[in-house]
Structures are given as structure tokens and as C-alpha cells.
Amino acid sequence: MDGGRAAALVEGYQPGSFVLAGPGVTVAAEGSRAVVADTDPDELAAQVTKQLVDTGAPFAVGAIPFSQDTPAHLVVPESARRAGGVHPYRPVEPWVPARPEVTDVPDAAGYRRAVAAAVSALRADHELRKVVLARSSRLLFDEPVRVGALLSGLTATNPLGYTFAAPLPDGSTLLGASPELLLERDGGRVVSNPLAGSLPRGGDPSTDRANAAALLASAKNQAEHRVVVESVVEVLRPFCRELSVEGPSLVGTPTMWHLSTRVGGELVDRGVSSLRLAAALHPTPAVCGTPTWAARAAIAELEPFDRGFYSGAVGWCTADGDGQWVLAIRCAQVRANEMRLFAGAGIMPDSDPAAELAETEAKLRTLLQALGL
Numbered sequence: 001m002d003g004g005r006a007a008a009l010v011e012g013y014q015p016g017s018f019v020l021a022g023p024g025v026t027v028a029a030e031g032s033r034a035v036v037a038d039t040d041p042d043e044l045a046a047q048v049t050k051q052l053v054d055t056g057a058p059f060a061v062g063a064i065p066f067s068q069d070t071p072a073h074l075v076v077p078e079s080a081r082r083a084g085g086v087h088p089y090r091p092v093e094p095w096v097p098a099r100p101e102v103t104d105v106p107d108a109a110g111y112r113r114a115v116a117a118a119v120s121a122l123r124a125d126h127e128l129r130k131v132v133l134a135r136s137s138r139l140l141f142d143e144p145v146r147v148g149a150l151l152s153g154l155t156a157t158n159p160l161g162y163t164f165a166a167p168l169p170d171g172s173t174l175l176g177a178s179p180e181l182l183l184e185r186d187g188g189r190v191v192s193n194p195l196a197g198s199l200p201r202g203g204d205p206s207t208d209r210a211n212a213a214a215l216l217a218s219a220k221n222q223a224e225h226r227v228v229v230e231s232v233v234e235v236l237r238p239f240c241r242e243l244s245v246e247g248p249s250l251v252g253t254p255t256m257w258h259l260s261t262r263v264g265g266e267l268v269d270r271g272v273s274s275l276r277l278a279a280a281l282h283p284t285p286a287v288c289g290t291p292t293w294a295a296r297a298a299i300a301e302l303e304p305f306d307r308g309f310y311s312g313a314v315g316w317c318t319a320d321g322d323g324q325w326v327l328a329i330r331c332a333q334v335r336a337n338e339m340r341l342f343a344g345a346g347i348m349p350d351s352d353p354a355a356e357l358a359e360t361e362a363k364l365r366t367l368l369q370a371l372g373l
């Protein structure tokens, strides 16, 4: 029973270990034979492949940060196990913490102001087409955060998502349930599944259906989505013999509706690893904006915190280059009694600051619901 093996990998989570559980593949890794930390995508992929060949380890795991100046954190583990999809999955006993102390950075008014400033910049600057602005929420508990129980709960409630717990170089853990596949490589076949353009789920079935229909019909969200698909296609095209683009269609998480497109291709050169492709795609306009340099500059000016590994990628890669990388979104950085939750929204020239705030509130609920908050 592969589902049972996959569930055991999630339940075997220990502090400091790595788990990524999704609909098709579940991996878990412990210990460290080698760590590769580099900022250059080619170097990173080449060093990881070399370490995998030298050590004979089945795959490397790790995380890529948002910033191009911060090194990635890739680990060649002592033990690495892989199973199939994890669903259907029954969660272990949940962790029910007492209400934490909450500090939002920026606060709601500050986020609306940042969105308004981004809208002005988008209207004034004809080069900048889209920028993703994020906010964070710091939760302080009166006991250490139980990552294993939260990972299990997130896995149970996000059957279409990719649930992860990834150790970071500073000893903290990135924990989340991402709906977005940045890149998967299986032999010569690659798939990316960009999501962008979102509305919160409705509280009752008719509002929920109305929100889904409104999202499909929204010119603003369709334009926001197109920018991401165009960029993914442009990056993957030189690596692929042929590319298929299917979408946009609707994808639902427990808290959000998203526009989704599947981009699939056949690699020209199988020597190009999933890590190399993921690093080439990163950051897509789903987490940064377009053009990348201008969006990065706007983010540096308008976001009052360092994103760290939020809006980077989390995944694994074999010596042959196969692997899976998901966007590090709907996630939190956990350290001892503290969680820092992050959520961002794609800002377009016609964005409404109140609607973007509501969208980030709904995105934060992925983690808040797992905490029973």
C-alpha cells in the first residue's frame, strides 16, 4: 500500500528533517552528507549533481530563497525515502495551541498603502506590468510550535496541494501547503503549473460558485495570469522540443480559487536537471512580477521585511535530474514558539487595495486554519 508508505513518511517527520508530500510523490529525508549553498543557478545544479554522484545518495532536497543574493540551501541527506501520492490521508492528533500574540507586518492599513503605491507605479511606469506584494504575520505561542502535527493537518486538508517542512540554514523550518507546482521533471518530460489570478472561496455554496465564475470572467485576473504563463513559456521554450499550454482553468484550495494553466514539454537535452530548470524559472511573475528586475526593485521599496525563503521554492532532485519543485507559498517560517506567516498578491494597474488585502487574508487562512485559528 503506497498510500500507507507515503503517510508513514509524513508521520515520521522529526525536527530538522525534510518532507514534501503531494498528490503524486512523497519524499522524506534526514541528516546531511553535504550541503550545497550557492547563488548561481548553473553552479548550484552542477554541484548538487556532483555531490549526488559522489555520495550515491538517491536525491538531494532543499529550498531556494526569493532573493538572488541569498544562497540556496540544498542538502544531500544521509537517508532519503520516496513513496507515491499521500492521499487519502488521515491526520494524526492535531496540535491545538492557546491563542498566540499576533503582529502583522505591515498592518492592514500599511498593506493597502503599499498596494496603492504599487498601482500608482504601475500606471506611471510603462515598463512595470505586474508586481507581487506580500505581508507577514508573526504569531507568538506560549509553547514550542509542533511542526509534525501541523504538517499532518495541512496534508489532510490540502489534498490537491504540496505539503512541506524544510529545514533552513538558520535552524528554523519552512512549513506550508503550496498549491503551485513550479517544475516537475520525469525523464524527458517537464511540467509547470503556474497559478495567478485569485479570489477567496465563498462561505456558502452559492457565493463560492459566484466567486469562481467572477474569477474566470475577470479581465484583471486573466491579465495577471497571462503574464505568468507567458514568462514560464518563454523560459522553458529553449529547453524543450515542444510545449503544450492548457488553460486557464479553475483550481480550488480550501481557502482560494485560482486561475491555473499547465505547461508541458519534452526536453531537448536530458542533461538539464529539474533544479536547473526550477532555478531558471525562479522567480516567476506569480511571486515577483514583470519585468523581474523592476518588480524586484518595487518589492524592495514597498515590502517592510525580508522574504527569506518565502516565495522561493522547495523540492528535490535526483542525480539523473528528475525531481519536483513547488513554490514556497501558503507557508510560515517556524522557530521555537514563533511562526512567521506570509502571503502575497499580484498587483496590476487596476488592482483595488481592499480586495488585495482580502486576498492575502484568505491566503493566510491556509496556515491559520491548520492552527485552529
Ligand SMILES: C=C(O[C@H]1C=CC=C(C(=O)O)[C@@H]1O)C(=O)O
Binding pocket: 132, 134, 180, 195, 196, 197, 198, 258, 285, 286, 287, 311, 329, 330, 342, 343, 344, 345, 346, 363
Ligand atoms: C504569492 C502568493 O500567491 C501567488 C500564487 C497564486 C496566486 C497568486 C495571486 O493571484 O496573486 C499569487 O501570484 C502567495 O500565496 O503568497
